[in-house]
Amino acid sequence: MIKDFQPVPLPDYREIPVEEMRARATSFYEAIRRRHTVRDFSDRPVPRDIIETCLKAAGTAPNGANHQPWHFCVIGDPAVKRRIREAAEVEEKEFYAGKAGEEWLKALAPLGTDADKPFLDTAPWLIAVFGARKSVSADGVLRKNYYVSESVNIAVGFLIAALHQAGLATLTHTPAPMGFLNEICGRPDEEKPYILMVVGYPAEHATIPAHAMEKKPLGEIVSFL
Secondary structure, three states, X not given: OOOOOOOOOOOOOOOOOHHHHHHHHHHHHHHHOOOOEOOOEOOOOOOHHHHHHXXXXXXXXXXXXXXXXXXXXXXXXXXXXXXXXXXXXXHHHHHHHHHOOHHHHHHHHHHOOOOOOOHHHHOOEEEEEEEXXXXXXXXXXXXXXXXXXXXXXXXXXXXXXXXXXXXXXEEEEOOOOOOHHHHHHOOOOOEEEEEEEEEEOEOOOOOOOHHHHOOXXXXXXXXXX
16 A cells, blocks of 8 residues: 555445436536526626635646646726726737737637627636645645646636526636736746636626627537447
8 A cells, every 4th residue: 555545445436326317417507508608798696605616616627646726816806807807808909910810710700709808807706726836735835746737627618517507607717827816916037827717797788799699509518449
């Protein structure tokens, strides 16, 4: 047995009858298929404790060596949100002015996006998600982290699902580069910003692109061997 390995009994697994498994799988699918990326947000406030609970869910995500290499910086201060919007739009203007390249911009055209990002001001919460090459683990030791991008991306998936389950809309915003988030959020240089998530209620006039409704059928995304 490995010296540092200390197994404990599986603490809280509960086997579910097959028919209930089917019902739960279907229920989750029906719920998550109603999730849509939104760019029109209401300024209605969202209680902080709801965001905290969803972040606790994100923190349970599987990750490399259980080092949990993520940090979620939650921004609700209007002045800080304004700074983030101004910095993001600087990068976005260069992106849409040609930095992205013709092929990328052509791919984005059906989504109707542009350099103007008013949702960064309007939505009640922004969550900047960082990943660290090194961090202090749960046992208090500074360690190198492994599979950082994979771990952070899984945690973001958990977070999106949790926020949707709570009845909130989200947008995964990725201005490039995002180094300005380190400065504004006071995060160290060794942390890489991965996603700037916008969270809140959708505006009453909210729309989504028709293109976003096009989903590949199961047969195109799955192979059983």
